[in-house]
Amino acid sequence: MSVLPSLRSLVRVTAVTVLQHDLPGLPDVVTQEVASFTVQRLSVLAAHMRLGIAAIALFVRLFASIAGQPRLLWLSKTHLPLLGEYFRLIRSLSYAYIWEKWPDTRSDGSPA
Amino acid sequence: MNSVQPIWDDAKESKMSCEVLIIGSGAGGAPTAALLAEAGFDVLVVEEGRWVEQGSVAPFSLDQMDQQYRGGGVTVALGLPSIAYTEGRCAGGGTEVNSGLYRRPPTEVVERWQDRWDVRDLDPDELMKTAAEVETDIHVTHLPGPACIPSQLLAQGADALGWKNDESPRWMTYPDGNPRHGQRQSMTRTYLPRAAKAGARIFTQCRVNKINISHGKATSAGVSLANGQAGTISFKFVFVCGGAIQTPAILQRSGLRKNIGQTLAVHPTVKLSARFADAINVPDDVPVHQVKEFAPDLSFGGSASHAGLIALSLLDQWSDFKGAIEDWRNMAVYYAAITSEGRGRVMSVPGLVDPVVTYRLTARDRELLRSGLSRLSLLMLEAGATEVYPAFRGAPIIRGRKDLAIAQKRFSVNKASVMTVHLCSTVPLGENRQLCGADSYGLVHETKNVYVNDASLLPDAPGVNPQASVMAIAVRNARHFIAQEKPHA
Numbered sequence: 001m002s003v004l005p006s007l008r009s010l011v012r013v014t015a016v017t018v019l020q021h022d023l024p025g026l027p028d029v030v031t032q033e034v035a036s037f038t039v040q041r042l043s044v045l046a047a048h049m050r051l052g053i054a055a056i057a058l059f060v061r062l063f064a065s066i067a068g069q070p071r072l073l074w075l076s077k078t079h080l081p082l083l084g085e086y087f088r089l090i091r092s093l094s095y096a097y098i099w100e101k102w103p104d105t106r107s108d109g110s111p112a
Numbered sequence: 113m114n115s116v117q118p119i120w121d122d123a124k125e126s127k128m129s130c131e132v133l134i135i136g137s138g139a140g141g142a143p144t145a146a147l148l149a150e151a152g153f154d155v156l157v158v159e160e161g162r163w164v165e166q167g168s169v170a171p172f173s174l175d176q177m178d179q180q181y182r183g184g185g186v187t188v189a190l191g192l193p194s195i196a197y198t199e200g201r202c203a204g205g206g207t208e209v210n211s212g213l214y215r216r217p218p219t220e221v222v223e224r225w226q227d228r229w230d231v232r233d234l235d236p237d238e239l240m241k242t243a244a245e246v247e248t249d250i251h252v253t254h255l256p257g258p259a260c261i262p263s264q265l266l267a268q269g270a271d272a273l274g275w276k277n278d279e280s281p282r283w284m285t286y287p288d289g290n291p292r293h294g295q296r297q298s299m300t301r302t303y304l305p306r307a308a309k310a311g312a313r314i315f316t317q318c319r320v321n322k323i324n325i326s327h328g329k330a331t332s333a334g335v336s337l338a339n340g341q342a343g344t345i346s347f348k349f350v351f352v353c354g355g356a357i358q359t360p361a362i363l364q365r366s367g368l369r370k371n372i373g374q375t376l377a378v379h380p381t382v383k384l385s386a387r388f389a390d391a392i393n394v395p396d397d398v399p400v401h402q403v404k405e406f407a408p409d410l411s412f413g414g415s416a417s418h419a420g421l422i423a424l425s426l427l428d429q430w431s432d433f434k435g436a437i438e439d440w441r442n443m444a445v446y447y448a449a450i451t452s453e454g455r456g457r458v459m460s461v462p463g464l465v466d467p468v469v470t471y472r473l474t475a476r477d478r479e480l481l482r483s484g485l486s487r488l489s490l491l492m493l494e495a496g497a498t499e500v501y502p503a504f505r506g507a508p509i510i511r512g513r514k515d516l517a518i519a520q521k522r523f524s525v526n527k528a529s530v531m532t533v534h535l536c537s538t539v540p541l542g543e544n545r546q547l548c549g550a551d552s553y554g555l556v557h558e559t560k561n562v563y564v565n566d567a568s569l570l571p572d573a574p575g576v577n578p579q580a581s582v583m584a585i586a587v588r589n590a591r592h593f594i595a596q597e598k599p600h601a
Contacts (some may be wrong), residue, residue, distance in 0.1 A: 044184050046466035079505060079527070085194060089186070091427055094533030100174055101435065109435040109496065 023109025119308035120146030121319035130156035138205020140566030141353030149310035215576035229542030245370030263399030269495030275405035408575030409441035
């Protein structure tokens, strides 16, 4: 059975949390659209990368459920190998999408 | 309407046959197909990606990443740090999506390949003659007018420092004489139509899973077709031209492993974005100037710089850099690329569709990347940048020379976004059996009819944009094959 559905849901929650923190002015509907894009892009990665991301995403969700959502944001600022790259990947895809599609978006995510 | 007539089809037949199967349609596969078809061979080209008409997707966009790159443009060589790389996955391969800059291999590089890897008959003068022919075929030319502003700024900064720089020619035509209206003369515009005209068949969305080899002789390839079904292609000869990652992966899946995929070479690159007083951003093009003062170790150039890519370049220190994104029209992204001593591996793992790729930078590589980013920052200040934003965690905003020392002190490669677009050397050619996976003309050692003819063959990274080297060697090898095999065909 594919890990894809669980990967999608795991990444989506993290992406939304990170975007709401980093870009508080981003409208909710846009946040959801960006998270959907990010999840879709991660689902077409090479199989070994998807597996790695699924493992990290699962760890992150477990951590957040035990330590609470604010600690997830703390985790997102750590720079441990793999873990840091997971959050960076989410941010890379999300930011690239936002500013490519709406180039005049303000730095807090609010529309121009 | 500029689109070419359809000369391709999606692969659907479960059993196909040909005299020469060419796997991949990029800078190696396309000229090989054209020359062999013109010499009278029955050629079949299979390409894993789709045929995407030029102009149907915005250059350097996420849409292009989705349609023309493997993994949507997100592919990584694992390591500390991991190095992001991109691979074209479409008809024409990387030539459809890269910057289009063209540099012949330096003579000393060719001589090094000849000597160290014992490449027979690789005469630099002859190779340059072949390169000149390629340049005619793909219309390598300089801009018919001034370069875009980010390119001019790079040159101005280098001039102010007395650093050697020049405009790199590109494989472009400029029908109306406007340097902004260049038409890329990629493989779908040049060698693939030539191949089709000479009778070659071109099938897209056809992935080769394995070449069936017995006692060194390959007879057929197992493929996945566009409709998801499995198929078989039988052949007399096969040329594997899937690029420096996919070619060794296909060979390894086929049981060939000696000196295959063990010596991946790249040009690791670090980036910065520079902010100027006036609007300078050109979203749909890249600078053509390159700074070669410290070449071959270190080169500087400009990258694609639309707003999404500016945001990416600011990401590593977003808390301090984010304000700059609102001024993206005054900004452009630049890179420092090194010739790396490190090496990587491509490993095909049973059960996984894609190979695992790793890369290890040496201490010298790390120091070179540090000094490269520092020198590039200085260059941008000299070019008139008001602020420079290096792409690494903890980077300061550089507003003057005094900030350079702080940036250099804080820099660590492990904190930086390292990437590359130049991948090569995973099946080096030559007679040195300790180092080489193929002979001097690309015939894979221990095989009778399995050839490689792409970037995998370059013995190491040339220190310049590699497409010219790839194409010149591919044409040389194709001609040798024709001379050897045509009399017997």
